[in-house]
Each structure stands twice: as structure tokens, then as C-alpha cells.
Amino acid sequence: xxxxxxxxxxxxxxxxxxxxxxxxxxxxxxxxxxxxxxxxxxxxxxxxxxxxxxxxxxxxxxxxxxxxxxxxxxxxxxxxxxxxxxxxxxxxxxxxxxxxxxxxxxxxxxxxxx
Amino acid sequence: xxxxxxxxxxxxxxxxxxxxxxxxxxxxxxxxxxxxxxxxxxxxxxxxxxxxxxxxxxxxxxxxxxxxxxxxxxxxxxxxxxxxxxxxxxxxxxxxxxxxxxxxxxxxxx
Numbered sequence: 001x002x003x004x005x006x007x008x009x010x011x012x013x014x015x016x017x018x019x020x021x022x023x024x025x026x027x028x029x030x031x032x033x034x035x036x037x038x039x040x041x042x043x044x045x046x047x048x049x050x051x052x053x054x055x056x057x058x059x060x061x062x063x064x065x066x067x068x069x070x071x072x073x074x075x076x077x078x079x080x081x082x083x084x085x086x087x088x089x090x091x092x093x094x095x096x097x098x099x100x101x102x103x104x105x106x107x108x109x110x111x112x113x114x
Numbered sequence: 115x116x117x118x119x120x121x122x123x124x125x126x127x128x129x130x131x132x133x134x135x136x137x138x139x140x141x142x143x144x145x146x147x148x149x150x151x152x153x154x155x156x157x158x159x160x161x162x163x164x165x166x167x168x169x170x171x172x173x174x175x176x177x178x179x180x181x182x183x184x185x186x187x188x189x190x191x192x193x194x195x196x197x198x199x200x201x202x203x204x205x206x207x208x209x210x211x212x213x214x215x216x217x218x219x220x221x222x223x224x
Contacts, residue, residue, distance in 0.1 A: 004157075033211065041201055043158070043214040056211050090157050097210050100146040100165065105157030 003027050006091050006106040013081055014114055021076045021109045023091030030096040031055075032074035033103065034066060037088040049074050050097045081113045122218055129224040133194045137187040137204035137215050144208035149178055149189045152201045152217070161189070161202075196222045 004025045013019050025032060033056075034046040048056035049068040063079040074091060088110050092103040127133050139147070145166040150158035164171045164178045164187075171178050177190040187204050199222045205212040 035214075041152075041217045043203065043217075045211045045213070048211050092157075100163075100207060102148050102150075102160040102163055103158075103212060105150075105159070107155075107157045 003104050004091055004093055004106040006089075006109050008109060009107065010110050010112075012112045012114065015081055015083060017081050018077070018079045019081060019111070020078070021089055021091075021111070023074045023076070023106060025072055025091075025093040025104070027093055027104060029093040029104075030071055031094045032068065032071070033092040033094070034074065034076050035090045035092060035105075037090060037108070039087070043090070047074075047076075048097065055097060078111075081111075083113050086111055086113045123216070124219045124221065126221045126223065127194050129194060129196060129222055131194050133189075133191040133198070133220060133222075135189045135191075135202050135204075135218045135220065137189075139185050139187060139204070139206050139215075141206060141208045141213075142182075142185060144206035146207040147178070147180060147187050148205045148207075148212065149176075149187075150203045150205060150214075151198075152203065154200075158203060191220075194220075194222050196224055198222050 007022050031050045033048045035043050037043050046060050047066040051071050052068045065077045068074045088108045090108050091106040094103045095101045148163040149161040152158045162173045162178050175192045179188045201217045203217045205214045
């Protein structure tokens, strides 16, 4: 029973392509997140959705567009991929944005742009 | 924005030793802190948390200490085992999302 699942686990693509990463959580959480982890392991928040509503949109290029069809899903679409987009992308969820509980993370999607 | 940092990027210990991983945070308004463990090829995994109204919290083999005066957080792992080898992150929450530090890689040799 995977709590937060991401697909695909690995994604290799050429510059200029458009790709999507999917995320689903079965924890009944209201809030979902996308984090980017660079080659130095630094984790940076990209987006947050609370019950399908965007609440955090950090300084991320417009080429990145999150979509939440329902509160159990948060997908990430990336247009015109660039070399610098290569990283590991983690989806996470939490009970809701107001309460203080730890986040549950997926296992990550390693994106390599060539 | 403000971020959480760690003092040492790497820490090497012998099996059975106690490990201490440190973290300095900068946002004095942060009121909730978490330690995460990330093994190779996996996502961060919750270890232990602490709220700002506490200065110590213990779990199984782990203890988190919070010093709000100097804005310092530490994770103590007792009787470190090879399975504890991973990258450890502290994270703070002062707004609507967790902000992570840069991580300390713990290596345990037997």
C-alpha cells in the first residue's frame, strides 16, 4: 500500500520536450506539494495545493504547471524542458496546510534532460 | 526566503557510537521542526518532530533537541547502526510549507 506514489520513477528526455509527472496519495490528506531536489541534495518547495487550490507557487518558471484534478492527485507538467531542469522531483502530502504534521513523501522521479 | 542550514555536510561514525547531527535555523517565527532521513534512491522519511513549546523530544533511539535562544536543532541517534547511513535533513515550518536545510550525510562503518 504505497501512501504517495509517483510515476514515472525515471524520465530521460531531450531538451525542448514536454513531459508530465503524476502523483497520487491514498492517505486522505488535503494538501499536496512538489519539491525539487538538486544534485547537491537541496530540497526546495515548488508548489503546494490545498484541496485542489493552489496556495504556494514559489519562484518557478512558467514552463512548470501543476494540475490537481482532485485532492488525491497533483500532477506536474513541464514544457520546453531545459538541461537545468534535471533533478529529482518529489511529491508529498500532509493532512492539511494549517496543522503541523510531517509530510509523507513519494519515492521521487529522477528527470534527466539531455 | 529564509532557510534552514546544517553545520556539517558529512559525519562518519563507528557502529555502536552515538551520532549528533546539528542544524541552525534562521526564522525565529518557525514553530514546528522535523528531522527527515533520506536513503539512496528514496524519498525523505519522517523521523521525529518537535514543536516550539518543547525543548526535547525522544523517540526510539532518537532524540531531538531544540534551543530557541540560539535557533539550533539537533538530532541524536543512539547506538548508531549501519542502517542509519543516509542523508539527514532538518526542516522548519513558519508559514505554509516545510523549508529544508542542506542535509548531512551520515556514514556508519562496522
